[in-house]
Amino acid sequence: MSLSHALMTSLLEKSSSGYDLARRFEKSIGYFWSATHQQIYRELARMEKAGWIASEAAPDGGRTRKKLYKVLEAGRTELQRWAREPAPLLDIRDEFMVRLRADAAIGPLGLAPELKRRLQLHRTKLAAYQAFEARDFPDHATLSREARIQHLILKTGLMYEESWVRWCEEALVVLAQDETCSPEEVTAPGA
Amino acid sequence: MSLSHALMTSLLEKSSSGYDLARRFEKSIGYFWSATHQQIYRELARMEKAGWIASEAAPDGGRTRKKLYKVLEAGRTELQRWAREPAPLLDIRDEFMVRLRADAAIGPLGLAPELKRRLQLHRTKLAAYQAFEARDFPDHATLSREARIQHLILKTGLMYEESWVRWCEEALVVLAQDETCSPEEVTAPGA
DNA sequence: TGCTCCATGTAACACGTTACATGATTGC
DNA sequence: GCAATCATGTAACGTGTTACATGGAGCA
Numbered sequence: 001m002s003l004s005h006a007l008m009t010s011l012l013e014k015s016s017s018g019y020d021l022a023r024r025f026e027k028s029i030g031y032f033w034s035a036t037h038q039q040i041y042r043e044l045a046r047m048e049k050a051g052w053i054a055s056e057a058a059p060d061g062g063r064t065r066k067k068l069y070k071v072l073e074a075g076r077t078e079l080q081r082w083a084r085e086p087a088p089l090l091d092i093r094d095e096f097m098v099r100l101r102a103d104a105a106i107g108p109l110g111l112a113p114e115l116k117r118r119l120q121l122h123r124t125k126l127a128a129y130q131a132f133e134a135r136d137f138p139d140h141a142t143l144s145r146e147a148r149i150q151h152l153i154l155k156t157g158l159m160y161e162e163s164w165v166r167w168c169e170e171a172l173v174v175l176a177q178d179e180t181c182s183p184e185e186v187t188a189p190g191a
Numbered sequence: 192m193s194l195s196h197a198l199m200t201s202l203l204e205k206s207s208s209g210y211d212l213a214r215r216f217e218k219s220i221g222y223f224w225s226a227t228h229q230q231i232y233r234e235l236a237r238m239e240k241a242g243w244i245a246s247e248a249a250p251d252g253g254r255t256r257k258k259l260y261k262v263l264e265a266g267r268t269e270l271q272r273w274a275r276e277p278a279p280l281l282d283i284r285d286e287f288m289v290r291l292r293a294d295a296a297i298g299p300l301g302l303a304p305e306l307k308r309r310l311q312l313h314r315t316k317l318a319a320y321q322a323f324e325a326r327d328f329p330d331h332a333t334l335s336r337e338a339r340i341q342h343l344i345l346k347t348g349l350m351y352e353e354s355w356v357r358w359c360e361e362a363l364v365v366l367a368q369d370e371t372c373s374p375e376e377v378t379a380p381g382a
Numbered sequence: 383t384g385c386t387c388c389a390t391g392t393a394a395c396a397c398g399t400t401a402c403a404t405g406a407t408t409g410c
Numbered sequence: 411g412c413a414a415t416c417a418t419g420t421a422a423c424g425t426g427t428t429a430c431a432t433g434g435a436g437c438a
Binding site: 002005006008009012013031032033034076079080082083084086087088089090091092093094095096097098099100101102103104105106108109110111114117118121122145146148149150152153155156157159160163166167170171174177 | 193196197199200203204222223224225267270271273274275277278279280281282283284285286287288289290291292293294295296297299300301302305308309312313336337339340341343344346347348350351354357358361362365366368
Binding site: 018022041042064066 | 416417418419420
């Protein structure tokens with residue numbers, strides 16, 4: 001997998017400890033790629049063993065156990081090699097689609113509340129991305145290559161959330177045509 | 192996880208063997224949810240043990256080893272219970288985004304060819320979905336509830352591929368501004 | 383006879399998730 | 411002193427992936 005390469009990319013941007021990486025993966029990076037701290041520690045240990053990264057005690061005079069990881073030349077080379085490999089398209093694999101199929105197969109299951117919850121979550125995320133965009137990419141012409149690529153990545157999230165917001169709104173209309181009855185009233189046709 | 196529930200939903204639509212399910216997951220369902228035959232056999236065995244489904248020899252007079260699985264009442268109940276649980280939003284976790292970040296961090300890596308390949312794949316999928324839509328949902332008003340939900344699911348795929356096609360086209364423009372040099376000319380800034 | 387497809391399965395491993403554990407530092 | 415947060419780790423388990431194995435059916 002590529003968690004190791006995601007971590008190295010993050011370390012190239014800024015040398016960090018496992019703990020810091022875990023927090024970054026919960027926040028900005030985590031909007032596009034999530035990982036638990038256990039995954040991260042495990043992967044850091046492997047990468048150090050492989051000679052891709054090296055750690056040293058944090059420059060705090062030994063007051064904490066904190067380790068600072070930095071990418072070695074071998075790691076940089078590996079990242080370049082890997083980046084040129086073809087990347088698999090991610091598949092959708094959305095559990096909610098399975099639920100919709102089940103709803104179609106065995107009758108109204110009362111999915112509207114869940115759909116509303118999801119719509120709300122997507123709207124929240126969209127607003128967060130729009131705020132990022134306004135803050136970090138205010139002008140259009142004067143950006144560096146690096147900034148333009150980071151903007152491109154952010155636009156993936158914007159595109160994604162915009163699409164889901166529209167889709168949820170449409171789905172609510174479709175479900176509303178049938179779910180005038182409450183979920184409690186549903187009976188299994190095969191029962 | 193919900194592979195078991197995806198399989199039960201599929202079995203509700205049509206009682207099948209593991210082999211048939213595997214082929215269906217490679218095709219229509221697999222556009223939204225993929226699974227290998229090993230996963231499927233393992234999951235079918237578990238579900239039979241749990242009393243959610245039952246198997247019998249296929250009605251072919253014992254000429255093949257084929258087993259026909261069908262959903263039991265306990266399985267249907269479980270599916271209804273599960274469908275009402277909140278479903279996690281799927282995260283993006285796209286390896287290509289990591290590659291783009293790496294490209295931004297350590298300089299042009301020659302991602303354009305890969306991007307073109309992905310654009311082509313998305314266009315192909317989009318065309319396939321559009322063909323499904325034209326074939327299965329030709330009119331707009333006279334559809335059953337089940338058909339309207341299945342149309343909704345298909346529209347997820349359409350939305351998804353349309354978005355990616357647009358994004359890839361935009362990304363190509365961004366990368367073209369810098370990748371006038373060939374990948375071979377790239378040197379690592381830190382070397 | 384040999385090839386391909388049908389049909390099911392075992393085994394080993396990689397990755398992701400969850401629970402639990404440990405000890406130090408910071409702030410009240 | 412106590413709680414929260416920092417910081418790292420072990421263990422167990424579930425799921426997904428890959429390789430390999432088995433044997434029958436249909437066809438040239």
